[in-house]
Amino acid sequence: MRTDADVLVVGAGLAGLSAATRLRASGLEVKVLEARERVGGRLLRRALGDGHWVDVGGQWMGPTQTRLAALATELGAESFPTYAQGENAIEWKGRVKRYRGDIPHINPAVLLDTLRVQRKLEALAKRVVVQEPWLTPRARELDSQTFWSWLEANTLTRGARTLLEIAVEAVWAAEPADISLLHMLFYTASAGGFDQLIGTNGGAQQDRFVQGAGGLALELGARLGEDIVLQAPVREISHAADRVEIATGQGTFLARRAILALPPTLAGRITYEPPLPGFRDQLTQRIAQGTVIKCMAVYEEPFWREQGLSGQGLSDRGPVRVTFDNSPPDGRPGVLLGFLEGEQARRLGRVDGAERRAAVLDCFARLYGPGAASPQDYFEQAWAEEPFSRGCYVGFFGPGVWTSYGPALRAPIGALHWAGAETAVRWNGYMDGAIESGHSAAAAVLAELGRDAVGEAAVAGEAA
Amino acid sequence: MRTDADVLVVGAGLAGLSAATRLRASGLEVKVLEARERVGGRLLRRALGDGHWVDVGGQWMGPTQTRLAALATELGAESFPTYAQGENAIEWKGRVKRYRGDIPHINPAVLLDTLRVQRKLEALAKRVVVQEPWLTPRARELDSQTFWSWLEANTLTRGARTLLEIAVEAVWAAEPADISLLHMLFYTASAGGFDQLIGTNGGAQQDRFVQGAGGLALELGARLGEDIVLQAPVREISHAADRVEIATGQGTFLARRAILALPPTLAGRITYEPPLPGFRDQLTQRIAQGTVIKCMAVYEEPFWREQGLSGQGLSDRGPVRVTFDNSPPDGRPGVLLGFLEGEQARRLGRVDGAERRAAVLDCFARLYGPGAASPQDYFEQAWAEEPFSRGCYVGFFGPGVWTSYGPALRAPIGALHWAGAETAVRWNGYMDGAIESGHSAAAAVLAELGRDAVGEAAVAGEAA
Incomplete structure (x- = not known):
C-alpha cells in the first residue's frame, strides 16, 4: 500500500502541531494538513x-x-x-471607580454574596470526575440546568449575578444561559479552580x-517544515481500521492513522466515508x-x-x-x-x-x-x-451534552483519533490543554502502531 | 450567463419539494439537488x-x-x-394497567399535578410571539433555562415530571434538559397547544x-420528474447577490437563487463561498x-x-x-x-x-x-x-439560541434562502410546517425575481 505518512494530522493549531511533533520524535512519518495559509489555528x-x-x-x-511552560522552554x-x-478600574451602575487588589469598591453585600457563591462553585467543582464528567455524582442533575439557572437559585444579589456573568463571559465567551452547570464545573475543575480561571497574578x-503566543506556533511549525501542508482544507475522509485517505486541494494523502485536531463543530462538518456513528455525529452537533x-x-x-x-x-x-x-x-x-x-x-x-x-x-x-x-x-x-475557527475561545457544552454524549468526545473511531483543546482533561480549552490533547492522541496512536512514545515519561513525571 | 435553472433547491424533503412545486407553478425553472438516491428526506x-x-x-x-391536508387532497x-x-396500556411503577380515554389510573395527585402544570404551560405558550420568539415578553428569562429546570420548579410530584418527560421525548425525541423553555413554548404555540402536540384524536x-406519508413525497417527486437530481450531495455553494453555483457529483448547476431546504445542522456543514456571516454559522452550530x-x-x-x-x-x-x-x-x-x-x-x-x-x-x-x-x-x-438526516424528528433549540440567534434562522443571505420544518412558523417541525416553509421561501424568491406567486391567494385564504 502506498502511504504518504504513518499518521495524518488534520489542523495545525497547537494541538495538531504538538501531536505531530511528538509523533515525529518517535520516528513516525507525519503530514499535517492545514486549511489556512498559516499554522497556529486560534493563535495569531x-x-x-x-x-x-x-x-x-x-x-x-x-x-x-506545565505543558505550555515546557513548550516555551523548549522553544526558547x-x-x-x-x-x-496600580489600580484597576470598574464601571458599575453608571459610575467609574478605581480600586487596588482583587476587590472592587462596590456594595459589600454584593461582594460577600459573590465570594459565597464562588466558594460554593469551588466545592461543587471539586466533586467532578474530570476524566469522565458524566460519572460525577448527580451528574444528570448538574447537567440538566444552565449555569444561569444555578446562579438564579444561588445568588442573593443582582450584583453578584452580574459579576459572575462577566466572569463567565470572560472565560467562555458565552453567557451563563448557554452553558451547562456540569460543564462549568468540569471546566473549573480542569483548570484547578475558579480563581485560576479568572486570575491574572496566580491565574x-x-x-x-x-x-506572542502566535510565535510558539510559528516556531513549532517551522520545525515541522515540509511535513505541514498549508491551504489544504479537509472536506472528506475515507477511513478503515488501518487506513485513512484524505483528498485535499494539495493532493491526496494516505496513512495508517489520522488525528483530527480541530474544534468539534468543524470536525463534524467533514464528510466521512464510512459515515461516523450517530452518537459521535450528534455530539458534534451539540458543541458550539x-x-x-x-x-x-x-x-x-x-x-x-x-x-x-x-x-x-x-x-x-x-x-x-x-x-x-x-x-x-x-x-x-x-x-x-x-x-x-x-x-x-x-x-x-x-x-x-x-x-x-x-x-x-x-x-x-x-x-x-x-x-x-x-x-x-x-x-x-x-x-x-473565521471559516476555520467559527468561534473562540473554545467549544462549550450546553445542558445534557456531557451526560448524554460525553463518551464520544475522545473515543477513537477505527483509525481516527481526536484532539484539540476541547478534548483536554487538564486546562480544557487553553493552550496547555491543546498541547495535552495533542500528546494524548499521539500517545494513543503510537501505542496502536507499536511504537514507544518519546518524551512521555518526562510528561508523566511532570504531571505527577 | 448560463443558467440551469432560475432557482436551485437543495434537499428533496417535503419542504424542498413544496418549494420547487410552487416555483414551477409560477413558471420558473427549478432544479432540486438531493443527496440521497430517493426523495422524501425524513419521510420514508x-x-x-x-x-x-x-x-x-x-x-x-x-x-x-391545513397545508398538509391540502397537499393530500391535491395528490389524491x-x-x-x-x-x-378500546383501552390504552400503561406501565407505571412496575405494574401494567389498562385505561379508557385520556386519563390513566394512576395516583390522582399526579394526574392533578400534571393537568395543572400543563395548563400553566399553555398559558405561557399563549404569550409567545410565534413569528419572532425573541420578542416574547421576558424572552431572555424563558430562554435561559432548560425545560427540565422549569419542570423541577413547577411540578409538585415526581410522577408529573415523569409523564411530562415522556411527552417531551415523544414530541422532540429529546430530553427536557436539552430544550430551552422558550423553545418548548414556541413549539407548543406553533402547533396550537400542548394537547395538539400529544393528542391522537384531535391532535x-x-x-x-x-x-404512507412517504407516498406523498414520492408523488410530489414524480410530478417534478427530471427537475430532481438524485445522488447529488451538496458540499460547496458559491454565491453572490444574483448568482448561485453548486458543484455536485452530477454536474455543476447555476441559477439566480437557491433555497436550502435541509436541517440547520446539515446546512451548516456546507462550505459557502464567500463564507456565511458568523451570526448564521453560529446559529447552525447550536441547533441539534x-x-x-x-x-x-x-x-x-x-x-x-x-x-x-x-x-x-x-x-x-x-x-x-x-x-x-x-x-x-x-x-x-x-x-x-x-x-x-x-x-x-x-x-x-x-x-x-x-x-x-x-x-x-x-x-x-x-x-x-x-x-x-x-x-x-x-x-x-x-x-x-442517516448521513443526510443525522437525527429526527426535528432540530431543537437549547437555551440561549432563540434570543441570541433567532433572527438568523430565516433571513436570506444574498441569493440564499432557507426552508425546512425547523424554519416554519406554524406546526414547526411537522410535515405541515415543512410545506409552509417551502411555500414561504418560494414566495420570497418569487417576489425577488418579480414573479407572481401562483396559489398564494388560495393559501392565504385557507390560513385566514
Missing part, C-alpha cells in the same frame, strides 16, 4: 513594529500550565508578566509571550464555539499607567466588559485590550465596523479618560467570522 | 406486502394541519384514523396515510437534531385489539416509552410501533441490534402480553445514523 500574532507583537488570538500562560520563548500594577492571565471579538487600541504610550491605573478593568455596561493592558514588555506602544464576549459579540458582530469601533473606544474612554478615545491604531479579530 | 415508507405500507419516518396528520392521498379504539397523531429509533414489530394480526386494547401505551420503564397500533387500515398485518427517543435512543443506539430488538420486544410483551415477543418481522429506523 500581529506585528506592532520595532519587533513588538500582540496576540489577536490566545495569548496567556498561567501557573500549573520568553515570557513576561501581564501588566498589573490563567498571568504571563504573556514576548514574541464561543463568541468573541478581540479589540485593541494602540497609543503612543500606556498613558493610564501614569495615572496609576493597571489597564485592567471591568464594566457592567459594556460593550467591552473586561479590559487589559496589552502593551509590549517595554510599554512602547501602549495597547489597551478589550473583549467583546458572548451576547455583546453577537450583537456588535452584526453592526458596521465603524459603529463597533466607536462603541469600544467610548467604553475605553469612560474607564481610562478621554485620551483613550483617539488611538493611533485600532484593530480587532472576530473569530466567529 | 416501507412495504408490508399486499399493497400495504408503513412509514419509518414522519407519518401523521392532525387537525389544523387517502388518509384514515390512527387506531385508537397531531390523528390520521395516517393509506399509502433529536434522537429517535422508530421500531416496528409485525404480527399476523393486531392481536391486542381482540383483548380490547388500542395499541396505544406508555411506559415509565422503557426503553420504549410510547407505543401505537401502526397496522394498515384493514388491520392486516398487525403492526406495533414503539419509539426509542432521546436518552433511550442514544443509549440503545450504541448496543448490538439483537440486544436492542430484545429490549423493545420485551417492553411490548410487558404491555401487550407474551404474544408480542414473537413477531413475524421486526425492523427499525435509526435516524441519527
Whole structure:
C-alpha cells in the first residue's frame, strides 16, 4: 500500500502541531494538513513594529500550565508578566471607580454574596470526575440546568449575578444561559479552580509571550517544515481500521492513522466515508464555539499607567466588559485590550465596523479618560467570522451534552483519533490543554502502531 | 450567463419539494439537488406486502394541519384514523394497567399535578410571539433555562415530571434538559397547544396515510420528474447577490437563487463561498437534531385489539416509552410501533441490534402480553445514523439560541434562502410546517425575481 505518512494530522493549531511533533520524535512519518495559509489555528500574532507583537488570538500562560511552560522552554520563548500594577478600574451602575487588589469598591453585600457563591462553585467543582464528567455524582442533575439557572437559585444579589456573568463571559465567551452547570464545573475543575480561571497574578492571565503566543506556533511549525501542508482544507475522509485517505486541494494523502485536531463543530462538518456513528455525529452537533471579538487600541504610550491605573478593568455596561493592558514588555506602544464576549459579540458582530469601533473606544474612554478615545491604531479579530475557527475561545457544552454524549468526545473511531483543546482533561480549552490533547492522541496512536512514545515519561513525571 | 435553472433547491424533503412545486407553478425553472438516491428526506415508507405500507419516518396528520391536508387532497392521498379504539396500556411503577380515554389510573395527585402544570404551560405558550420568539415578553428569562429546570420548579410530584418527560421525548425525541423553555413554548404555540402536540384524536397523531406519508413525497417527486437530481450531495455553494453555483457529483448547476431546504445542522456543514456571516454559522452550530429509533414489530394480526386494547401505551420503564397500533387500515398485518427517543435512543443506539430488538420486544410483551415477543418481522429506523438526516424528528433549540440567534434562522443571505420544518412558523417541525416553509421561501424568491406567486391567494385564504 502506498502511504504518504504513518499518521495524518488534520489542523495545525497547537494541538495538531504538538501531536505531530511528538509523533515525529518517535520516528513516525507525519503530514499535517492545514486549511489556512498559516499554522497556529486560534493563535495569531500581529506585528506592532520595532519587533513588538500582540496576540489577536490566545495569548496567556498561567501557573500549573506545565505543558505550555515546557513548550516555551523548549522553544526558547520568553515570557513576561501581564501588566498589573496600580489600580484597576470598574464601571458599575453608571459610575467609574478605581480600586487596588482583587476587590472592587462596590456594595459589600454584593461582594460577600459573590465570594459565597464562588466558594460554593469551588466545592461543587471539586466533586467532578474530570476524566469522565458524566460519572460525577448527580451528574444528570448538574447537567440538566444552565449555569444561569444555578446562579438564579444561588445568588442573593443582582450584583453578584452580574459579576459572575462577566466572569463567565470572560472565560467562555458565552453567557451563563448557554452553558451547562456540569460543564462549568468540569471546566473549573480542569483548570484547578475558579480563581485560576479568572486570575491574572496566580491565574490563567498571568504571563504573556514576548514574541506572542502566535510565535510558539510559528516556531513549532517551522520545525515541522515540509511535513505541514498549508491551504489544504479537509472536506472528506475515507477511513478503515488501518487506513485513512484524505483528498485535499494539495493532493491526496494516505496513512495508517489520522488525528483530527480541530474544534468539534468543524470536525463534524467533514464528510466521512464510512459515515461516523450517530452518537459521535450528534455530539458534534451539540458543541458550539464561543463568541468573541478581540479589540485593541494602540497609543503612543500606556498613558493610564501614569495615572496609576493597571489597564485592567471591568464594566457592567459594556460593550467591552473586561479590559487589559496589552502593551509590549517595554510599554512602547501602549495597547489597551478589550473583549467583546458572548451576547455583546453577537450583537456588535452584526453592526458596521465603524459603529463597533466607536462603541469600544467610548467604553475605553469612560474607564481610562478621554485620551483613550483617539488611538493611533485600532484593530480587532472576530473569530466567529473565521471559516476555520467559527468561534473562540473554545467549544462549550450546553445542558445534557456531557451526560448524554460525553463518551464520544475522545473515543477513537477505527483509525481516527481526536484532539484539540476541547478534548483536554487538564486546562480544557487553553493552550496547555491543546498541547495535552495533542500528546494524548499521539500517545494513543503510537501505542496502536507499536511504537514507544518519546518524551512521555518526562510528561508523566511532570504531571505527577 | 448560463443558467440551469432560475432557482436551485437543495434537499428533496417535503419542504424542498413544496418549494420547487410552487416555483414551477409560477413558471420558473427549478432544479432540486438531493443527496440521497430517493426523495422524501425524513419521510420514508416501507412495504408490508399486499399493497400495504408503513412509514419509518414522519407519518401523521392532525387537525389544523391545513397545508398538509391540502397537499393530500391535491395528490389524491387517502388518509384514515390512527387506531385508537378500546383501552390504552400503561406501565407505571412496575405494574401494567389498562385505561379508557385520556386519563390513566394512576395516583390522582399526579394526574392533578400534571393537568395543572400543563395548563400553566399553555398559558405561557399563549404569550409567545410565534413569528419572532425573541420578542416574547421576558424572552431572555424563558430562554435561559432548560425545560427540565422549569419542570423541577413547577411540578409538585415526581410522577408529573415523569409523564411530562415522556411527552417531551415523544414530541422532540429529546430530553427536557436539552430544550430551552422558550423553545418548548414556541413549539407548543406553533402547533396550537400542548394537547395538539400529544393528542391522537384531535391532535397531531390523528390520521395516517393509506399509502404512507412517504407516498406523498414520492408523488410530489414524480410530478417534478427530471427537475430532481438524485445522488447529488451538496458540499460547496458559491454565491453572490444574483448568482448561485453548486458543484455536485452530477454536474455543476447555476441559477439566480437557491433555497436550502435541509436541517440547520446539515446546512451548516456546507462550505459557502464567500463564507456565511458568523451570526448564521453560529446559529447552525447550536441547533441539534433529536434522537429517535422508530421500531416496528409485525404480527399476523393486531392481536391486542381482540383483548380490547388500542395499541396505544406508555411506559415509565422503557426503553420504549410510547407505543401505537401502526397496522394498515384493514388491520392486516398487525403492526406495533414503539419509539426509542432521546436518552433511550442514544443509549440503545450504541448496543448490538439483537440486544436492542430484545429490549423493545420485551417492553411490548410487558404491555401487550407474551404474544408480542414473537413477531413475524421486526425492523427499525435509526435516524441519527442517516448521513443526510443525522437525527429526527426535528432540530431543537437549547437555551440561549432563540434570543441570541433567532433572527438568523430565516433571513436570506444574498441569493440564499432557507426552508425546512425547523424554519416554519406554524406546526414547526411537522410535515405541515415543512410545506409552509417551502411555500414561504418560494414566495420570497418569487417576489425577488418579480414573479407572481401562483396559489398564494388560495393559501392565504385557507390560513385566514
